[in-house]
Amino acid sequence: MDHAADAHRTDLMTITRHVLNEQSRNPESRGDFTILLSHIVLGCKFVASAVNKAGLAQLIGLAGETNVQGEEQKKLDVLSNEVFVKALVSSGRTCVLVSEEDEEATFVDPKLRGRYCVCFDPLDGSSNIDCGVSIGTIFGIYIIKDKDNVTLEDVLQPGKNMLAAGYCMYGSSCTLVLSTGTGVNGFTLDPSLGEFILTHPDIKIPKKGKIYSVNEGNAKNWDAPVAKFVEKCKYPKDGSPPRSLRYIGSMVADVHRTLLYGGVFLYPADEKNPNGKLRILYEVFPMSFLMEQAGGQSFTGKERVGFTPLHFLYKKKSTSAPSS
Numbered sequence: 001m002d003h004a005a006d007a008h009r010t011d012l013m014t015i016t017r018h019v020l021n022e023q024s025r026n027p028e029s030r031g032d033f034t035i036l037l038s039h040i041v042l043g044c045k046f047v048a049s050a051v052n053k054a055g056l057a058q059l060i061g062l063a064g065e066t067n068v069q070g071e072e073q074k075k076l077d078v079l080s081n082e083v084f085v086k087a088l089v090s091s092g093r094t095c096v097l098v099s100e101e102d103e104e105a106t107f108v109d110p111k112l113r114g115r116y117c118v119c120f121d122p123l124d125g126s127s128n129i130d131c132g133v134s135i136g137t138i139f140g141i142y143i144i145k146d147k148d149n150v151t152l153e154d155v156l157q158p159g160k161n162m163l164a165a166g167y168c169m170y171g172s173s174c175t176l177v178l179s180t181g182t183g184v185n186g187f188t189l190d191p192s193l194g195e196f197i198l199t200h201p202d203i204k205i206p207k208k209g210k211i212y213s214v215n216e217g218n219a220k221n222w223d224a225p226v227a228k229f230v231e232k233c234k235y236p237k238d239g240s241p242p243r244s245l246r247y248i249g250s251m252v253a254d255v256h257r258t259l260l261y262g263g264v265f266l267y268p269a270d271e272k273n274p275n276g277k278l279r280i281l282y283e284v285f286p287m288s289f290l291m292e293q294a295g296g297q298s299f300t301g302k303e304r305v306g307f308t309p310l311h312f313l314y315k316k317k318s319t320s321a322p323s324s
C-alpha cells in the first residue's frame with residue numbers, strides 16, 4: 001500500500017475547508033455564508049448525480065411524460081430547480097430566490113429567512129440536455145439589508161453589488177468554480193469521496209487567447225460593429241493568425257473554456273433579441289463577476305456589465321414579500 005499517497009490524500013483542500021479558511025480571515029463572519037454554500041454544493045452534487053443517471057433513468061425528455069412504470073417524469077431542469085429551491089430554503093440563510101425556471105421570485109417563509117438573495121439558473125444549456133453535452137448551474141449571491149422587508153427592488157441590484165458568484169459544470173468532470181470576491185477558484189468533484197476538491201486555485205484568464213466563441217448562425221441579424229469584430233477574428237489585418245472558433249451553446253461550458261484557455265465569448269444583441277439572449281440576473285451578472293475576478297473583462301457593448309442598471313426589468317408595482 002502506498003502510504004505516502006494516502007497521506008497526501010488526507011490533506012485535500014475541500015470546498016468547505018477552503019470557504020472556512022476564507023471565513024476565518026474575517027473576524028465578523030458568523031458562518032452564514034459557509035452554511036449557504038454547503039447547501040448550494042449539496043444541490044450541485046444532487047444535480048450532478050441526476051445528470052449522470054439521466055440517460056439510464058429516462059430523466060431526459062419533456063416534462064409531463066410518463067416512464068415505463070407509468071410514473072410521471074420530471075424534466076432535468078424542472079428537477080434541478082426543485083433541488084436548488086429546497087436546498088436554498090432549508091439552509092435558513094436566504095430570504096429571496098430568483099430562478100430562471102420560476103416566473104416569480106420566491107420569498108422565503110419568514111421563519112426560515114436569512115440575509116441572502118440567490119439568483120440562479122438551475123440547469124443552463126437546455127438545448128444540450130438531451131444529447132449529453134456539458135450543461136451547468138449558475139448562481140449569484142447578494143446580501144439583503146432588511147430580510148424582513150425584502151421586496152423585488154432589493155433583487156434588482158446591479159452586478160457590482162454581488163457578494164459571490166459561481167457555476168457548476170456537469171461535463172466530462174463536474175467542476176464548481178467560485179468567487180467570493182477575492183479571486184476565482186475551481187473545485188472538481190471526486191466521486192469516490194463525494195467532495196469538491198480544489199484543483200484550479202486562483203484562476204486567471206490568459207492575457208491573450210486564440211479562440212472566439214459565438215453563435216455565428218445569427219450573423220445575418222448582427223449590427224455592423226459585431227459583424228466587423230467577428231470578421232477580424234477570421235481575417236486579421238495585422239498579420240496575426242486567425243482565431244479558432246469554439247461554440248458549445250452551453251454558457252457554462254463556453255465561459256469555463258474561456259476562463260481556462262482565454263479568448264472571447266459573446267452573445268450579441270441582434271434584431272431578434274435587442275437585449276441579447278442571455279439573462280442578466282442569473283447568467284450575465286454571475287459570469288461577469290467571475291470573469292472580472294479572474295482578471296478578464298465583461299461588457300454589454302455599451303458599458304461594463306456590473307454597472308448595468310436594471311430599470312428595464314423593474315415594474316412600477318413592486319411585489320412585497322409576505323412579512324412575519
Ligand code: AHM
Pocket residue numbers: 100121123124125126127215249250251252254267277278
Ligand atoms: P437556456 O437558459 O434556455 O439554456 O439558454 C441559455 C443558453 C446559454 O447557455 C447559451 O450560451 C445560449 O443559450 C446558447 O444559445 P443559442 O442556442 O441561441 O446559441
Ligand code: MG
Pocket residue numbers: 100121123124125283
Ligand atoms: Mg439559462
